[in-house]
Amino acid sequence: MEPVLFYGVPQGCSFGSIVALEWLGQPYRLCRINMPEDMQGDLYARINTVRETPALLLEDGTTLSESAAILHYIAARDLSKGLGFAQGTRDHDRLNQVLAFLNTTYFSAFSPLWRAYEMEENPPVQSVLREVGREDVRKAHGHLEAMLEGREWLAGSQRTVADAYFIGLSRWATYHRAVALQDYPNIWRLVRKLEADPAVAFAHAIEAGRPATSSGGFRGHVTLEELSPKLAA
Structure with a gap:
């Protein structure tokens, strides 16, 4: 199969x-x-x-x-x-770096918001988690916006698996009402291009x-x- x-x-x-x-x-x-x-x-x-x-x-x-x-x-x-590059090349290293950022800093920024989603029985804790999560998400998007400066795609001049991964994660910003992606011009440009794919x-x-x-x-x-x-x- x-x-x-x-x-x-x-x-x-x-x-x-x-x-x-x-x-x-x-x-x-x-x-x-x-x-x-x-x-x-x-x-x-x-x-x-x-x-x-x-x-x-x-x-x-x-x-x-x-x-x-x-x-x-x-x-x-x-x-x-x-979609990727031969291991040992500079392109592969850059792709690896971007994937690591998405898989750690960007992904984990949403963790408090997902925990809050599961804690409807405890509104005070839920409120704190949402406040912390939204601040973490704002910081992560700031880093990502800077990373995209001068780049057409996340890892450089061509689309890679990093862009595929990002478009799935980026939905969480809207889902949790954490940030408006439109406030980040580089991110918003990439999101619109990917959503048309x-x-x-x-x-x-x-x-x-x-x-x-x-x-x-x-x-x-x-x-x-x-x-x-x-x-x-």
């Missing part, structure tokens, strides 16, 4: 991996994971012991987890697509459960139960 990406809904950071697979253009399948219900089951634990998405089931039956690792793997499947439109439709037209190699959905025989016990 083709590689299978396990993507989380709603608002999963796995969105970027769907976009990257579409850009790659090679055959792949998707497995929809409803968060957090599906991740708590024993079956998903056989895919990822930390019970998070995304995860990627490879052709040989092994699995790969963590967004940065999956995105680098997707890019390396065909470097001629320009067919692969991003496809990923939105997939998450929403709407009919989705692939411009890449999408071969359909598969369920956890159907994959069970291929998973390590």
